[in-house]
Amino acid sequence: MSWIAMAIAFAGVAPAALAAENGMSPWQLGLQRSVSDVMDYIIWFEQFTLAIIVVVVLFVLALLIYVMVRFNAKSNPVPSKTSHNTAIEIVWTIAPILILVVIAVPSFRLLNKQLEIPEYEMTIKATGYQWYWGYEYTDENMNGLSFDAIMVGNSLDLEEDRIARQEVADERGVSLNEVPRLLANDYDLVVPVDTVVRLQIAAADVIHAFAMPSMGVKIDAIPGRLNETWFKARETGVFYGQCSELCGKDHAFMPISMRVVTKEQFAQWSEAAQDDIDVANEQLWAAVASEKKAASAASDAISVAAK
Structure with missing residues (x-):
């Protein structure tokens, strides 16, 4: 989830006039300023997932550009008749799984931090x-x-x-x-x-x-x-x-x-x-x-x- 989507889903507010010191400001798009350890972790997790999203998007964009240049009709007048490639299919199955695992581990830690109540006063x-x-x-x-x-x-x-x-x-x-x-x-x-x-x-x-x-x-x-x-x-x-x-x-x-x-x-x-x-x-x-x-x-x- 992008930082804009998280802001909408999590904050859900767009105030007309607020003091920035209270975590919000007019026309704010990002998350509110943190005043707790849990929110510190949420902000870190948002930035962490955003970095992964950016890398994935850039990688897919590079692949699209490569395919358009390398395999267009002018550069490749005789198209390949290859029906499948086992190595590529293994890679595009394993890679998303690894990415999801990398995201899931800190996600579970965050859920535990939110719901595991410490000694309270x-x-x-x-x-x-x-x-x-x-x-x-x-x-x-x-x-x-x-x-x-x-x-x-x-x-x-x-x-x-x-x-x-x-x-x-x-x-x-x-x-x-x-x-x-x-x-x-x-x-x-x-x-x-x-x-x-x-x-x-x-x-x-x-x-x-x-x-x-x-x-x-x-x-x-x-x-x-x-x-x-x-x-x-x-x-x-x-x-x-x-x-x-x-x-x-x-x-x-x-x-x-x-x-x-x-x-x-x-x-x-x-x-x-x-x-x-x-x-x-x-x-x-x-x-x-x-x-x-x-x-x-x-x-x-x-x-x-x-x-």
Whole structure:
């Protein structure tokens, strides 16, 4: 599969305005920027298979050119009557098998890396509905914290969509670009950085699929079945994905937004969210904004000092 095809199949999104630091950019064709070890391997595997594809295509092109030049009617007026060539048939049977084996070995390693869950520190259950996601923090210390995440904005009316997203941006103290069209939710899935998270996936109605490209996560949500995978984000920020299994008329409008924060911020948020998730989110947005402001001030100070 080419890198363009993988981008379409795995990411499935084309945002209008996104911060590149979150793994995506306008009119992006390639894969999202990796923030996990699993996604590092996916990107390597994509480049590895692309290299094999390029070699095969160039080889076939060279054969076609050779045949056109060597065996055209002018150069070869008396065509060969050879019906078959045993050596060539053995080569074109064995060579594809060897190529597939070379591709299969790292492919199986990738599948194992995605599905073999290491020792985890927390568990989150994500349930797909038509057409939104519900999240439940199942660990005992979270006291059954759960919420639904609904897409911000209007999928059809651009002006109503902009107004709705601007209201959310003002509420969070961020720019409009940080509330991307068709990707932002009213509630983010909040997780701590550098933490192994076991992700349990289910569906309440039809088949959905939970895809978070930057984390290297893509797994089906099937009614009556509980699938599991995992991720470990190594950077803070807000990362986006979508349902990646056709599930009805609003399939394109059930995004996933994941906010990765420091462990200290997550501890404060989780404790407050058990009483009032809206208040907890406001406190978290303020803490993140303060952290960004401090980082920006430090960067400006370094720039000034360098001058």
